[in-house]
Amino acid sequence: MNRATGRGSIIAMVVLATFGIASAQEAAKRAAAGPVLSNTGHDAAAYGADEGYPLGTLSTGAEMRHLVATYSHFDELTPARIVARAATSWSFQRATEPEIYYSFGGERRTIADYLERQPTTGLLIARDDTILYEHYQYARSDHDRFLSQSMAKTITAMLIGIAVADGVIKSIDDDVATYVTALAGTEYGKTPIRSLLHMSSGVNFEERYDGQDDIARLGRDLFGRPGKAPVVSIAQFNTRVAPPDTRWHYASSETEILGLILRSVTGTPVADYLSEKIWQRIGTEADASWAIDGTGQEVTFCCFNAVLRDYARFGRLLAHGGVWNGREVIPHQWLIDATTVSSTDAHLAPGVATKYYGYGYQVWLLPGAERRFVLLGIRGQMIFVDPGTKLVMVHTAVRPEAVDRTASAETIALWLAVVDQLGRTAR
Structure with a gap:
């Protein structure tokens, strides 16, 4: 190579390197600028x-x-x-997207692989006040209100805690009929509020998502037109199979009753109540919505709708x-109690309540020494929370099956990798 050719090659390499640096910087700037949108997704x-x-x-x-x-326009x-x-509104900061790897099925995968494999409509990862990752698929965007399904149960439980602090609920050891007198004389009416929070009423309620179970009956009653009043529908489930707070059994009817209690005590x-006590106090950027039945009562076991950043x-x-930001919105001790299994509630522990999860006050508890928990809804709606690192992962999806344990296991694998790889700098 002669001197002129060598000089040209060096100049070319410098130009290419400079262009590469500029391109990388521009890519990083784009990644940190806002959400990433895609018109497609798995299948x-x-x-x-x-x-x-x-x-x-x-x-x-x-x-x-x-x-x-359906899962982004349910309120229509x-x-x-x-x-x-x-x-x-309170604004998140943004950072350049991190590379995230997780292991599942004997393979090492990237977060991009996850989105290609799973029918995820939205995925947002934040660490405290900073969004690290925000992607939408299937032509959804950060302006869509995504359906919570049973993630609404945790919201309802937090409102119960606020109502206790406000003094309108005297004790969660009071029976339901103390506040919903129309349920007096029924098995649910004789059940302590605490047992409802724990999904441990002992009243029989079947939730299999086969269209023929009790949750289907409750849904038809509430969403049918004209439908039944919720207290009338709830009263039909009136067979006790265990004493209160001795056996965990998932039952959306129990959250519906918590909603009736809230309406009764707050008027x-x-x-x-949610808007006043929580939604406005955390600087939400968009109106949310909550589906109501024919009587105007919120269907509190499901059907809350919000944009992803407000879920975050x-x-x-x-x-x-x-x-x-220094102001107590939900009573701190209530939240600790809601996400901790006491020594007297062994039936709620991870590995006992279910093979993997434990259960608190209408919230799922993750196994392990650290206090970590998750809000769950059918078809893949999830908000993972790690108080130790202040990491939050919001996940919305449209899984074909109401309950897909394999898909959920992969989401958990991704979350554990997020905590491991992104939580280190927070410790």
């Missing part, structure tokens, strides 16, 4: 991509081609009450023990 054609992910009806909403729209399918946002719609704000509040 997008089956989810109705060619039709623009069409919205069906309440009766067809569970069909695969309608799931994406059924009446819902608005949960007013904060007058002034205000649950959505309004709520997760951050939980990570900080109920305190938002």
Whole structure:
């Protein structure tokens, strides 16, 4: 190589290197600038991509081609009450997207692999006040309100704690009929509120998601038109199979009763109470909504809808023990009690309540020495919280099956990798 050629090659390499650095910096800047949107996702054609992910009806909403729209526009399918946002929103900071690897099925995978494999509509990872990762698929965006399903149960339980602090509920050891007199004389009416919080009433309620179980009956009662009043529907489940707080058994009916208690003691719609007590106090950026039945009562075992960043704000509040920027929003001790298994409640421990999870006050507890927990809803709705590192992972999805344990195991594997790889700098 002669001198001129060598000089040209060196100049070319310098230019390419400079361009590469600039491109990398630009890519990093883009990654830190805002959410990443995609029009596609795993098996997008089956989810109705060619039709623009069409919205069906309440009766067809569970069909695969309608799931994406159902889980991001549920409040267009059924009446819902608005949960007013904060007058002034609190903003997350942003950081460049980290590389995240996890192991599952004997393979080392990336977070991009995860999104290609799973029908995830939204995935947001935040550490305290900073968003590290925010991706949307299936033509969804940060403006869509995503359906919570049973993640709403944890929200309901936090409102019960606030109502106790407000003095309108004297004790969670009071029986339900103390506050919902229409249930007097029923088995649920004779059950302590604490047992409902623990999903341990001892009243029989079957939840198999086969369309023929008790949750299907309750859903038809509440969402049918004209439907039944919730207290009338609840009263039909009146067979006791165990003493209160001796056996854990998942039952959405128990959260519905907690909602009835809230309405009774506060004298205000649950959505309004949530807006006043939590939603506005954590600087939410968008109105949320909560589906209501034919009587105007919020369906508190499910059907809350919010944008991902507001779910992340709520997760951050939980990570900080109920305190938002120095102000107690949820009583701190309530949150500790809600996410801890006491020595007298062995039936709620991880590995006992279920093969993997434990259970607190309407929240799922992760195994291990650290206090970590997760809000769960069918088809893959999840908010993971690690108070120790202030990491939060919000995950919304449209899984074909109501309960898919293999898919959930992969999400847990991703979460554990997030805590391991991104939590180190927070310790």
